[in-house]
Amino acid sequence: MENHQPLAYEIPEFLQSGTGRPVRILAEYLEPLRRFQKQDIQDTVVFFGSARVHSRLKAERALKQLKEKPRRSKEYRENLKRLQIAVKWSRYYEDARKLSRLLTEWAVKLDSHRHRFVVCSGGGPGIMEAANRGAFEAGGKTIGLNIRLPFEQGPNRYISQGLHFEFHYFFMRKFWFAYMAKALVIFPGGFGTLDEMFELLTLAQTQKLSAKLDVVLYGTEYWDQILNMKPMVEWGAINPEDLEALSRANTPAHAFEHLRDHLTRHHLEPERPKAPGLAITRG
Numbered sequence: 001m002e003n004h005q006p007l008a009y010e011i012p013e014f015l016q017s018g019t020g021r022p023v024r025i026l027a028e029y030l031e032p033l034r035r036f037q038k039q040d041i042q043d044t045v046v047f048f049g050s051a052r053v054h055s056r057l058k059a060e061r062a063l064k065q066l067k068e069k070p071r072r073s074k075e076y077r078e079n080l081k082r083l084q085i086a087v088k089w090s091r092y093y094e095d096a097r098k099l100s101r102l103l104t105e106w107a108v109k110l111d112s113h114r115h116r117f118v119v120c121s122g123g124g125p126g127i128m129e130a131a132n133r134g135a136f137e138a139g140g141k142t143i144g145l146n147i148r149l150p151f152e153q154g155p156n157r158y159i160s161q162g163l164h165f166e167f168h169y170f171f172m173r174k175f176w177f178a179y180m181a182k183a184l185v186i187f188p189g190g191f192g193t194l195d196e197m198f199e200l201l202t203l204a205q206t207q208k209l210s211a212k213l214d215v216v217l218y219g220t221e222y223w224d225q226i227l228n229m230k231p232m233v234e235w236g237a238i239n240p241e242d243l244e245a246l247s248r249a250n251t252p253a254h255a256f257e258h259l260r261d262h263l264t265r266h267h268l269e270p271e272r273p274k275a276p277g278l279a280i281t282r283g
Helices: 021-038 056-067 073-108 128-137 170-178 189-206 220-226 232-233 240-245 254-269
Strands: 045-050 119-123 142-147 164-167 181-186 214-218 246-249
Touching: 021 056, 021 164, 021 214, 045 073, 045 128, 045 189, 056 232, 056 254, 073 214, 073 254, 119 128, 128 142, 142 170, 164 170, 164 232, 170 181, 170 189, 181 254, 189 214, 189 240, 214 220, 220 246, 232 240, 240 246, 246 254
Parallel strands: 045 119, 045 181, 119 142, 142 164, 181 214, 214 246
Antiparallel strands: none
16 A cells, blocks of 8 residues: 655644754755855845835935825824934935945955855845845845744845745844854844844854954944943953944945955955855854
């Protein structure tokens, strides 16, 4: 009698069960690894920032539409304030887009058989979209590491074909942010942006990253209000050199020059061949 019992990895009920969780976790490591190797992606520059930032065109259009409505209600005044902030906030979308374009235009001209310093984002809207969009406009590859959520974000349309990834587990998504990153650009954002930034700063501080990581805080008007880490040095919670990993920039040109110098000095001079496979830690 022929056996029609399916193989274990073909049983959806098992794969979606608590018992199958280790298999799902391993899949979120191995499947991206396979695609990155197939597309010859060597390393990345990761952009973090708020999903709530809109392009200047979209923000100004929404403000214009509001001003065409009756202006006496409390709701109107609240919406006016919100949209005026959105227009100001849109500066960071346009700056992220331009910086990503500058970085990608430089990276695609490098003499390498693999794709270097590929712009990588969380794959959603806002700053993530702007980063992917700038790289797309420059004609380079660009990565989106999207997370499945019951609200807020879906993948943006500027991610390169074959480089859109969907994750269920936040920790596996963070792993892939760190896995090949040579630099981070942190645009204004909320809890998620801070969480991602401090996760990678901790890995760098504890020497769990295999490469020297540069971190650029973009937008001092925002970050000077949100972050003041000098008291951490004064209290002895961190060492003075821990702050050396953080640089600041206010224009795409300045940020690009800083990133280009760091990437050239630490990751191109000389470019050393790497053994097959990827490793995030030293041990």
